[in-house]
Amino acid sequence: MTMQYVFPTYARFPFAIEDGQGVYLTDNHGKQYLDFTAGIGVCNFGYHQPQIQQAVTQQLTQIWHTSNLYESELQDGVAQLLTNGDDRLVYFANSGTEANEAALKLARKYTGKTAILAFNHSFHGRTYGSMSMTGNAHIQAGYAPLVPGIQFADYNDDAALAQITPDLAAVILEVVQGEGGVYAGDPDWLKAVNAKCQATGALLIIDEVQSGIGRTGYRMAYEGYGLDPDIYTVAKGLANGLPVGAMVGRQKFASAFGPGSHGSTFAGNALAMAAAQSVLQQLTPEFLTTVREHADVVWQALSDQIATLPSVQAITGKGLMIGIHLDPQLPVQQVIEALQTAGLLTLSAGDNTLRLLPPLVMQPSELLAGITTIAQVLTELTTEV
Numbered sequence: 611m612t613m614q615y616v617f618p619t620y621a622r623f624p625f626a627i628e629d630g631q632g633v634y635l636t637d638n639h640g641k642q643y644l645d646f647t648a649g650i651g652v653c654n655f656g657y658h659q660p661q662i663q664q665a666v667t668q669q670l671t672q673i674w675h676t677s678n679l680y681e682s683e684l685q686d687g688v689a690q691l692l693t694n695g696d697d698r699l700v701y702f703a704n705s706g707t708e709a710n711e712a713a714l715k716l717a718r719k720y721t722g723k724t725a726i727l728a729f730n731h732s733f734h735g736r737t738y739g740s741m742s743m744t745g746n747a748h749i750q751a752g753y754a755p756l757v758p759g760i761q762f763a764d765y766n767d768d769a770a771l772a773q774i775t776p777d778l779a780a781v782i783l784e785v786v787q788g789e790g791g792v793y794a795g796d797p798d799w800l801k802a803v804n805a806k807c808q809a810t811g812a813l814l815i816i817d818e819v820q821s822g823i824g825r826t827g828y829r830m831a832y833e834g835y836g837l838d839p840d841i842y843t844v845a846k847g848l849a850n851g852l853p854v855g856a857m858v859g860r861q862k863f864a865s866a867f868g869p870g871s872h873g874s875t876f877a878g879n880a881l882a883m884a885a886a887q888s889v890l891q892q893l894t895p896e897f898l899t900t901v902r903e904h905a906d907v908v909w910q911a912l913s914d915q916i917a918t919l920p921s922v923q924a925i926t927g928k929g930l931m932i933g934i935h936l937d938p939q940l941p942v943q944q945v946i947e948a949l950q951t952a953g954l955l956t957l958s959a960g961d962n963t964l965r966l967l968p969p970l971v972m973q974p975s976e977l978l979a980g981i982t983t984i985a986q987v988l989t990e991l992t993t994e995v
C-alpha cells in the first residue's frame with residue numbers, strides 16, 4: 611500500500627502500526643516491535659494501559675465534547691493536577707504548537723512588548739507563531755513572511771545573555787532540545803538565562819512539549835534544573851495519545867487572558883481530559899524516581915555498549931530522552947530501517963542522530979534488550995560501510 615490521498619508531508623515507512631500492547635507494537639504484516647518511539651514521546655504509559663483505557667472508556671459513555679461556554683469540573687481538575695500546587699493557571703489547547711501560540715500571545719499581551727528571543731536548533735511547532743520561533747531554516751523555507759519581532763541566539767552560548775534586554779516580551783527555549791538533535795541545556799547557562807530574564811522582566815517560556823510529563827525523570831524537565839519559568843507548555847505525553855496541549859502561566863497573567871482574548875473549539879475536550887487526568891494521577895514522585903532509576907541503567911548500558919562504537923560520535927540527552935549522534939558515513943535512516951528489521955522502532959533528530967524515546971513504563975530488561983539490538987545493528991552496519 612502506498613498512500614495516495616494524503617499530502618505527502620511525511621516520508622513514511624512502508625508499513626502501518628495496527629495494534630499495541632504494553633511497550634510492543636504490531637504492524638499490518640503481523641511483525642512485532644519493541645517500541646523506542648512512544649509515538650514521538652506521546653505514549654509514555656504504553657498501549658492499552660488499564661487505568662487510562664478505563665478513564666477514557668468511562669468518559670466515552672458520558673460526554674465527548676461540550677463547548678467551552680460551560681463550566682467543566684474535569685478541565686479544572688486536570689488543571690489543578692498540572693499546576694501541582696503552584697500559583698499558576700492553565701490554558702488548554704489541542705497540540706504542542708497551539709500551546710506555544712498561546713504562550714506567545716500571552717507574553718506579548720501581558721508585557722505590551724513584541725520582541726521574542728528564541729534559539730537556533732529549537733523546535734516549537736508548525737503554525738505561524740511557533741514556526742517563526744523555530745530556529746531551523748528548513749522548517750521555515752517557503753513560508754515568508756514570518757511573524758515579525760523574533761530574534762535568535764545560539765543555545766548554550768553565553769553570548770545569548772547579552773540579547774536578553776528589557777525590550778523583550780519573552781525568551782522561549784527547550785531545556786532539552788528535542789527535534790534539533792537531543793541537546794540538553796547546560797545547567798549553569800539555563801540558570802543564567804533564567805536570572806537574566808528575571809532581571810530584565812522578559813518572561814521565560816519553557817517549551818516542555820517533548821521533555822515534560824516525566825520524560826527526563828521529572829514532572830517537567832525544568833524542575834531537574836531548578837528553574838522557575840513564567841510560562842511552560844506541554845502536549846505530547848499529556849494524554850498518552852489523545853490530542854491535547856496546555857500552556858501553564860503565573861496567576862498574575864490572568865488579566866491579559868480574559869474572556870474573548872483566546873480560545874479554541876476543541877480545547878479541553880472531555881476525552882482528552884479524561885486521559886490527561888489519568889496520566890497526571892500516575893505521574894507520582896515514586897513513578898518519577900523509577901523513571902530516573904531506569905534511565906540510569908540505560909545510560910550505563912549506553913556508555914558500556916554504544917559510546918565506544920566507531921560509528922558513534924556522542925550520546926546526548928537526559929533521562930529517557932536520548933540522542934545517539936552518528937558518524938556522517940552512516941546515515942541514520944539506514945540505521946532506523948535496519949533496527950526495524952531487527953524488531954525495534956526508533957526515531958531520528960537533528961542532522962544524523964538516532965533518537966530514543968521509549969515509553970516511560972518500559973522495564974529495564976526491555977530497555978537493555980533494545981540497547982543491545984542497537985549495539986549489534988550499529989556494529990554490523992559499520993563493518994559493512
Ligand SMILES: *Cc1c(COP(=O)(O)O)cnc(C)c1O
Pocket residue numbers: 704705706707708710733734735736784788789817818819820821845846
Ligand atoms: C513536538 C513538539 C512541538 C509541536 O507539537 P505538535 O503537537 O506537533 O504541534 C513543539 N515543541 C516541541 C519541543 C516539540 O517537541
